[in-house]
Amino acid sequence: MSGMLMRLAVGFPLATGHMPRLAVLLFVLAAVAGPASAQATPRRWFFNGSALPDFEVTRDTTIAHTGRVSLRVRAAADPSGFAGAMTTFPAAPYLGRHVKFSAFLRTASLGGEGAAVWARADGARPSLAFVTTQGKRVVGGTTDWTAVSVEMDVPSEALTLFFGAFSTARGTLWIDDASVEPDSTAGAFSEDFERPETMIVRAQSRPAAAVAGQVDKDAAPSPHEAPRPLAPRGLDNVVAFTRLVGYVRFFHPSEAAATTNWDDFTVRGIRLVERAPNADSLIATLRAIFAPIAPNVAVYRTGARPPAPVAAPRAESLSVVFWRHFGYGVPTGSPSDAANNIYSSERVSVAAPNGRPPTTFTLSPGWGNTTSMSVPDPSSPFHADLGAGVSAMVPLAVYSTARSIPDSRFARPRPAMERFATDDRATRLADVALLWMVPQHFYPYHEIVRTDWPAALRRGLTEAATAVDDAQADAALEHVIAALRDGHGGVSRPSTTRAIVDAVLRTVEGRVVVTARGDSAAAAGLRLGDEVLAIDGTPIADGLRIAESRVSGATPQWVRYVALRTLLTGAPGSVALRVRDPLASNDAPRDIVVRRRPIPSPREARPDKIAEVRPGVFYVDFDRVSDDDVRLALPSLEKATGIVFDMRGYPNQVNTAAVLALLADSTIRSAHFEVPIVTQPDHAHLAFLDGGWQIAPRQPRLRAKVAFLTAGSAISYAESTMGVVEENHLGAIVGETTAGTNGNVNPFTLPGGYTVRWTGMRVTKRDGSPHHGVGIRPTVPVAPTLRGVKEGRDEVLERALRLLSAGDN
Secondary structure, eight states, rough: OEEEEEOOSSSSTTTTOOOOOGGGGGGGTTTTOOOOOOOOOTOOOEEEEEGGGGGGEEEEEOOOSSSEEEEEEESSSSSSSSSSEEEEEGGGGGGGGGEEEEEEEEEEEEEEEEEEEEEEEEEEEOEEEEOOTTTSSSSEEEEEEEEEEEEEEEOOOOEEEEEEEEOOEEEEEEEEEEEESSSSSSEEEEEEESGGGGGESSSSSOHHHHHHHHHOOOGOOOTTTTOOOHHHHHHHHHHHHHHHHHHHHHHHHOHHHOOOOOOHHHHHHHHHHTTTHHHHHHHHHHHHHHHTTTTEEEEEETSSSSOOOOOOOOOSSSEEEEEEEESSSOOOOSSSHHHHHHHHHEEEEEEOOOGOSSSSEETTTSTTOOOEEEEOOOOOEEEEEEETTEEEEEOOOEEEESSSSOOOHHHOOOOOOOGGGGHHEEEHHHHHHHOOOHHHOTTTTTTHHHOOOHHHHHHHHHHHHHHOOOHHHHHEEEEEHHTTOTTTTTEEEEOOEEEEEEEEEEEEEEEEEEEEOHHHHHHHTTOTTTTTEEEEEEEEEHHHHHTTTOOOSHHHHHHEEEEEHHHHEEEEEEEEEEOTTTTTTTTOOOOEEEEEESSSOOOOOOOSSSSETTTEEEEETTTTTTTTHHHHHHHHHHOOOOEEESSSSSSSSHHHHHHHHOOOOEEEEEOOOEEEEEEETTTSOOOOEEEEOOEEESSSSSOSSOOOOOEEEETTHHHHHHHHOOOOOSSEEEEOOOOOOSSOOOEEEEEOOOOOEOOEEEOOOOTTTTTTTTTOOOOOOOOOOOOHHHTTTHHHHHHHHHHHHHHHO
C-alpha cells in the first residue's frame, strides 16, 4: 500500500490540520540516530524512538517472515511515545528516481493507530520529502505478516535518505524483510536482520514488566489536564525545552522551522519533556521532537564533547541561509500585513563560495545609518547550556544549494487558538514559555532593566502548573511580563468582561486619594480628595502591593498609575470603599458602596479641549483634540500670547508632529527610534536600524510663549512628542516625569487566547542616553497637593499659566 507524499512543513502537526495525539510522534522518527553523513552504511539499523525505555526492542529468533529472525517492538503498557527501527544511507544513487520502501509487519494485540512504515529525504535543507502510512492503520490489532510500503520521488538536492517502521501503542510489532527498490535494479537492497551486527541499540530497553510498573497513566496527555505542581525535575525539563524552542524557532533556518505552528508544538512538547526522569531521557526526547524540524541540532549531556559541525557539501553554487530579524516579525499571514509592519523576520540567503560565507551582509538602501550586519557561519554553531544537565548545539546558518528560498515573513502559520483548551495545564505552561522566549531574544532593554528574566520563567511555570482558574493563569503571565519592566508590557484575554468604578485615584502627598468622580460615585457619597483606606476590605497598601506585582513598568510612577486603575477594575458589580478626609484630623472613616460599570473613567477637571483660559492664553488638550480641531483653532492660536499644550493623556486623534512644526524655525528631530537587528540568540550582539522624526517648519509659525504639561501617565506616542520638545527646547515642561517607555508595540498571541503587548524598539535620546526608565523630566516640577485636589484645582495648569504670565519661558 503506497503512502501519500507530503512535505514536512511543521514539527508535530501538519499545517493543514490537527493530528491525533499519537500521530504527532510520526515526525520524530529520524531523531535519535541524529543527522546522517554521506558515508552512512545502508545495512546498519537502529532501534530508535522518543520513548524507547517504554518498549522492549530486540531481535526475535522465534518468529520471522523468512529465515529465523525478525525485529520485535513490544510495549506492555500504554507508552509515552513511540519506538521502532530505522536505517539511513546516502541519497546519491537515487537522486531524481522513484523509490519504493517496503517491510513486512506482523502484530499482536497492537492498539492505538497500529504500526506504520515511513521514509524521508534530507538535503542541505532538512525534510525535502516525507512519506508515511501513518494514520491509515495498515496493520493493527492482531495480523499475520503483511507487506507495507511507501513510495517517493527522491528530490535531486537530497543528500540523505531515512527509512523505518515504528509502533506507538501497547502490544507487539514484528518487522522483517525490509527493502529499498528504486525504479531500476541499481541501488536496490534488502535486509532480513539475520546477522546480529546489523542492529545498533540506541538506548537501554527495559523489561516489559518494568515498563508496566512505571508508566504513570495519570500523566498521559489530555486536552484538559488538571492542575498539579511541577516537580523539580519537571520544572528543569520544561525550562530546558523552552530555551531550545526559542533557539530553533527563531534562529534555526530550516524551512520546517519557518513553517511550524509553534503554539501547537510547544503545548505538545511540554507534555512529553516534563515526564523525562533524568538527563538521558530528556536528551532522547528533545532529539526526537526537534529532529524533523532541525536534524542538525545536537542535544547532549552538559560537559560532554559536542559533535562536529556539518561540513560544507560539495556544490558549484553554494549559499548559507540564516534568519535576519528586524525586531520580532510576528507571522502575519499575508504580504500586505507584513509590508505594513515595522518589524520583520525572514530567512535570507547569502552566497558562500567554497563554503565560506562573508562575515557581514549589506542591507538594502534606505535602512538608516546601519548598512551591514554579521552573517552566522555554519561551521561555528551556537552552543547553549539548557540546564537540567543538557546542552545543545544549534546551527544559526545552514548550507544550501537552492537558488531561492520561500518568503518566510508571511508563510508561517498563524496561531489557531480554538484548538487549545484554556483550562488545560499544558496550554497554560506553554503560554508562559511562549511569552518568555520572545523578549528573551528580542527585547532591546535587557541591559537597562537588568531583570532576572530566567527567574521570571521559573516563577511563571511554577504558578501556571497549579493555576486552578483563569484568574490564577492570568496572574502567572502577568508576573512574568511585570519582570520585563516595560510600560507597554501586558497580557489580556478578549473574553474578559471588564468594568471600572466611576472614579480616578492618584497618589498625592503619599496618600491614595480620589482626584475625579463621576455622577454615580458622587451620588454614593465619594468626595474629591477622599483618601481611600481599603477596597473590599483589603487595606490599600496590601492591594497596591499585589496589584503592582502584576504591572509591567519602567518607572514607579507608571506602575502606580496602572495599579490604581487595576484596583478599581474588575467584573461588573458593587465595590466597598472605606474612605476618609485626610485634611480633617477628626474625620472618621466612612464606608460607601460604588459600582463597577463598563463605562469610561471620568476625567480629572480640565478646561474645554481648546479654550482661551486667560485673555490671549489658550489651552490645548492633546488627549482630546483632533487634527480638525487644531486646524479650526489656528487663527486664534496664531494671535495668542501664550499656549499651554496638555500632554498628560494620550494623543489619539492628532498628529502632534504637525503641531510641533508650527513652533519650529528650522528642521527639528525626535529621539532615535531604533529597530534591533537580531541574528544571535539571547539578545546578544544587537545592532540597530536608526530612525526617527524629521519635522520641517510649517506655517503659520506660532510665536506665543509655550508650556507643555506632563505626568507619569504620559507614555509612548506622548513621550515621542515630548522628546522633540525636550531636545529642541520648544517650551517649558511643567508637571511630573513621564512613564519612561517608548517605541512601537509588538503584540503577539498565545495558545490560551491571550494577547501579549511589549516594546520591540529601542528609543534613546538624541545624545544617545537612555529614555527607557528615565522618561521626560519637567523643567518646572509640580505635583498636586491634598488641598488642591479637595478644592478641585488643577495645580499643574495653574503653575504653567503663572509661568507664561511671568514671561519666563
